[in-house]
Amino acid sequence: MRVLVVEDEAALREGLKADLSAAGYSVDLAADGEEGLYAATEYPIDVAIIDLGLPKLSGFELIRELRARGKTYGVLILTARDRWQDKVEGLSAGADDYVAKPFHFGEVQARLSALLRRTGGWASPKLACGPLELDTRTQAVSVSGAAVELTSFEYRILEHLMLRAGEVISKSDLTERLYQQDFDRDSNVVEVLVGRLRRKLDPDELIKPIETLRGRGYRLSLPRRPA
Amino acid sequence: MMRGAPSVRRTLLIAVALPLLLFFVLTAYAIDYVFGQQSAAALRVRLEEQVVALVTAVDLDFDGKLVVNLLDPESRLDVPGSGQYAALRDDTGKLLWSSPSLAGTDLVLGSKLPVGGVDFHYDVARDGSPVAELSRGLQWAYGAGLSKKLVFTAADSTAPQMRERLLFRQRMAGWFGALDLVLLATMAWMMRRALAPVRRLEQEIAALERGRASQLGEGYPRELAGVTTGLNALLESERNRIVRYRDTLGNLAHSLKTPLAVIRASLGGVESGERRSAATIQLEIDRIAQIVEHQLKRAAAGGGATLGQAPVPVLALLSDLRAALLKVHAGKDLHIEIDAPAELGFLGDSGDILELLGNVVDNACKWCRSRVLVAARFDPDRALPRRLSIVVEDDGPGIPPELRTRVIERGVRADEHVPGHGLGLAMVRETVGLYGGQFFIDASTALGGARVELRLPGR
Numbered sequence: 001m002r003v004l005v006v007e008d009e010a011a012l013r014e015g016l017k018a019d020l021s022a023a024g025y026s027v028d029l030a031a032d033g034e035e036g037l038y039a040a041t042e043y044p045i046d047v048a049i050i051d052l053g054l055p056k057l058s059g060f061e062l063i064r065e066l067r068a069r070g071k072t073y074g075v076l077i078l079t080a081r082d083r084w085q086d087k088v089e090g091l092s093a094g095a096d097d098y099v100a101k102p103f104h105f106g107e108v109q110a111r112l113s114a115l116l117r118r119t120g121g122w123a124s125p126k127l128a129c130g131p132l133e134l135d136t137r138t139q140a141v142s143v144s145g146a147a148v149e150l151t152s153f154e155y156r157i158l159e160h161l162m163l164r165a166g167e168v169i170s171k172s173d174l175t176e177r178l179y180q181q182d183f184d185r186d187s188n189v190v191e192v193l194v195g196r197l198r199r200k201l202d203p204d205e206l207i208k209p210i211e212t213l214r215g216r217g218y219r220l221s222l223p224r225r226p227a
Numbered sequence: 228m229m230r231g232a233p234s235v236r237r238t239l240l241i242a243v244a245l246p247l248l249l250f251f252v253l254t255a256y257a258i259d260y261v262f263g264q265q266s267a268a269a270l271r272v273r274l275e276e277q278v279v280a281l282v283t284a285v286d287l288d289f290d291g292k293l294v295v296n297l298l299d300p301e302s303r304l305d306v307p308g309s310g311q312y313a314a315l316r317d318d319t320g321k322l323l324w325s326s327p328s329l330a331g332t333d334l335v336l337g338s339k340l341p342v343g344g345v346d347f348h349y350d351v352a353r354d355g356s357p358v359a360e361l362s363r364g365l366q367w368a369y370g371a372g373l374s375k376k377l378v379f380t381a382a383d384s385t386a387p388q389m390r391e392r393l394l395f396r397q398r399m400a401g402w403f404g405a406l407d408l409v410l411l412a413t414m415a416w417m418m419r420r421a422l423a424p425v426r427r428l429e430q431e432i433a434a435l436e437r438g439r440a441s442q443l444g445e446g447y448p449r450e451l452a453g454v455t456t457g458l459n460a461l462l463e464s465e466r467n468r469i470v471r472y473r474d475t476l477g478n479l480a481h482s483l484k485t486p487l488a489v490i491r492a493s494l495g496g497v498e499s500g501e502r503r504s505a506a507t508i509q510l511e512i513d514r515i516a517q518i519v520e521h522q523l524k525r526a527a528a529g530g531g532a533t534l535g536q537a538p539v540p541v542l543a544l545l546s547d548l549r550a551a552l553l554k555v556h557a558g559k560d561l562h563i564e565i566d567a568p569a570e571l572g573f574l575g576d577s578g579d580i581l582e583l584l585g586n587v588v589d590n591a592c593k594w595c596r597s598r599v600l601v602a603a604r605f606d607p608d609r610a611l612p613r614r615l616s617i618v619v620e621d622d623g624p625g626i627p628p629e630l631r632t633r634v635i636e637r638g639v640r641a642d643e644h645v646p647g648h649g650l651g652l653a654m655v656r657e658t659v660g661l662y663g664g665q666f667f668i669d670a671s672t673a674l675g676g677a678r679v680e681l682r683l684p685g686r
Contacts (some may be wrong), residue, residue, distance in 0.1 A: 084589075102516050
């Protein structure tokens with residue numbers, strides 16, 4: 001998952017980046033509103049964390065602007081004032097949730113994954129498609145009730161595909177979500193990872209969870225069901 | 228209306244009307260007195276003339292007896308009870324003659340008087356009519372060296388004078404009364420005009436209080452202009468001060484909490500050997516954060532309506548809040564129903580009411596199974612000044628009676644599993660208190676969960 005962090009306080013920004021990377025997100029950083037707007041509109045972001053008190057372009061303006069430009073991904077606001085006035089204004093501007101400073105990283109992470117689920121159309125933190133189940137809180141994956149061990153990269157690809165189950169996701173999209181913005185991108189890595197994922201989830205090729213659409217990308221084609 | 232000093236208009240009116248009334252009464256009294264004196268003097272002059280006439284009418288007949296020859300055949304002295312009387316006595320007081328008009332009046336005219344003596348007095352006839360009576364003792368000569376000592380008395384009914392005087396008094400009272408009324412009316416009108424700016428000031432201040440105006444108008448007379456421009460400046464600076472105060476607090480919050488967040492974030496990377504002290508520091512950061520949170524919110528709560536602030540439309544605010552909360556609690560099958568008339572307004576700071584409602588409704592959303600009901604209306608228990616009653620109910624587990632007072636206390640939470648500092652309701656109680664409002668926690672009969680009611684100043 002690719003998350004954008006727009007925060008002017010360098011220490012906090014870097015701290016969030018470290019925590020988010022450790023939690024398996026690929027992180028884009030911006031230090032002010034204008035930089036944030038560029039990243040928010042130019043990169044394939046899945047979710048954004050935006051501080052309300054930003055230089056150049058305030059958090060409210062940034063959110064309004066990116067919504068005006070048709071960006072629909074989840075936006076989590078960070079607010080230092082923690083007054084309802086700020087929260088309501090931020091949420092009315094187009095944000096989806098808020099976290100008050102100073103926050104525990106665990107809270108930010110919980111809200112982020114909830115936002116990701118919600119924008120993918122999932123209500124509960126447990127995603128289920130056919131016999132496939134994925135718990136976003138524990139990062140546990142199972143097929144027909146049997147646990148499957150996945151590496152961090154494999155989990156991230158599967159989570160992304162399941163969150164947007166039914167949609168076609170391009171290879172470059174997946175690559176960008178796996179790596180930082182300035183990483184050396186090699187699309188072969190994705191092919192290799194998807195191949196490994198297929199073998200782990202479906203060693204006997206019975207359920208065929210991940211479809212390959214030639215020239216377009218991948219799709220998790222198992223039907224969604226309530227967990 | 229509070230009891231205070233009496234109104235300026237009334238004081239002025241009384242201050243003018245009382246001396247005016249006293250002046251008229253004294254003037255009337257003086258005029259009446261002078262008139263009375265004059266009519267008494269005129270009466271006396273007339274009686275003197277009648278005495279003179281009587282003197283000339285007395286004569287001796289051939290037998291040396293005194294006779295009175297009334298020259299005027301139509302003299303009223305001949306008509307009984309006519310009001311004009313005369314009598315003649317000698318110096319021993321013996322009645323020598325009396326006018327026929329005296330018959331039936333029971334009046335006794337004249338008395339013993341020495342020569343040169345004069346007596347003037349009032350008497351009352353049998354029919355009650357007042358009579359003025361003048362007697363003179365005279366040496367009456369009727370030949371060479373012959374004279375008699377006689378007492379001549381003339382009397383006259385004063386009833387005509389009395390009638391005249393009464394009439395005079397009535398007319399005077401009429402005129403003076405009318406004048407007085409005209410003067411008072413003029414005074415009242417002038418005062419009304421003179422005090423019009425004061426009344427305008429009163430109305431404009433009332434408008435300020437209701438939040439329909441933010442400043443006093445222009446064009447006040449010189450005496451009041453100082454006050455109104457001063458008040459305007461005060462209002463302006465007060466508003467600016469509040470804004471500045473809020474901004475400063477906001478900046479303070481930001482500048483305190485961001486470093487706290489940084490410290491907290493950097494503690495994540497502490498070596499495993501230091502984990503214990505890192506945990507302690509985390510705990511302390513939590514405490515500092517809570518204290519900063521609480522004190523800043525407390526300081527930021529405006530408390531009470533500032534003059535010249537427009538009422539905050541409650542329905543619009545609730546709708547915004549509803550949209551925001553539906554997003555925040557999107558993971559939940561949540562239904563928030565709002566029931567509030569559009570004209571409902573809160574008299575106070577919009578940030579404060581949003582903070583209050585945000586806390587209370589958010590709590591309801593956290594605890595409910597799926598339904599939250601927000602009903603706002605004018606408090607039916609109190610007419611004026613109007614008050615809002617905002618009731619928030621949910622279908623959650625409710626708050627047990629023994630916990631109701633405790634959850635309001637600072638830092639106490641009914642259940643540790645729902646995020647929040649537990650400061651929310653304490654803050655609500657404090658802010659409601661600042662507005663002189665009320666705050667109740669109860670059980671919802673409609674939904675079965677908690678029922679929180681806020682009573683706040685409104686319009």
